[in-house]
Amino acid sequence: MASYGHLEGATLLHAMARDVFPGRIALVSSFGAESAVLLALAAEADPSFPVIFVNTGKLFGETLRYRDQLVKRLGLTDVRTVGPTADDIAAGDRDGMLFNSNPDACCHIRKTVPLDRALSGLDAWVTGRKRFQSSTRAALPLFEEADGRIKVNPLALWDRERIDEEFERRGLPRHPLEADGFLSIGCFTCTSRVAPGADPRSGRWAGTDKTECGIHIHRIGNV
Structure with a gap:
């Protein structure tokens, strides 16, 4: 993968989809918040670039409407919405309140398990994580290996200013909740407003030591 380390943006995504992992990347x-930039780069590389969206059943209505807005605006043609099955919920979160007692288990049932199923058969996937988002992501590499797959982080080295510039340059709409202080947006049960100047992800699982939903928890290592 080192030979692709000089690429970025749509050029990198195009190379990953066409040359490195044809038919085996999403x-x-x-x-x-901030998702529109990576989605725009993917659409520029190829409007049919597969996009996986996990609907946990606990998302803000604003997020679902924003998804529909971006898909139409960017012309994305292969957005795959996945989520927990009825059996998943019946087995582990029958009353829908697991987030109160065990947020890690809730994330596992509603996000990690559905994503694992969606990634089956793929050799690589693309994330929108960035180093500036939190201390736990400060050493994030462009490429990493986890669970037998390559994870590509095209925006790892981008700072907040560059993200903002790309929104402006492309005329991309912002997530409607950003204006109300939500800078990292997940499920409505576990997402809070962020204090001015605070870590953008401090509003996720506020008041606990939880910092990740579970899909990115592993030892970070360069490829």
């Missing part, structure tokens, strides 16, 4: 997006 972009995973929350359609949350």
Whole structure:
């Protein structure tokens, strides 16, 4: 993968989809804050670039409407919405309140398990994580290996200013909840407003030591 380390943006995504992992890569997006930039790069590389969206059943209505807005605006043609099955919920979160007692288990049932199923048969996937988002992502590489797949992080080195510039340059709409102080947006049960100047992800699982939903928990290593 080192030979592709000089590429970025749509050029990198095009190379991953055409040359390195043809038919075996997808972009995973929350359609949350900042998601529009990576989705726009994917659409520029190829409008049919597969996009996986996990609907946990606990998302803000604003996120679902934002997803529909971006899909139409960017012309994305292969957005795959996945989520927990009825059996998943019946087995582990029958009353829908697991987030109160065990948020890790809730994330596992509603996000990690559905994503694992969606990634089956793929050799790589693309994330929108960035180093500036939190201290736990400060050493994030462009490429990493986890669970037998390659994860591509095209925006790892981008700072907030560059993200903002790309929104402006492309005329991309912002997630409607950003204006109300939500800078990292997940499920409505576990997402809070962020204090001015605070870590953008401090509003996720506020008041706990939880920092990730579970799909990115592994030892970070360069490829």
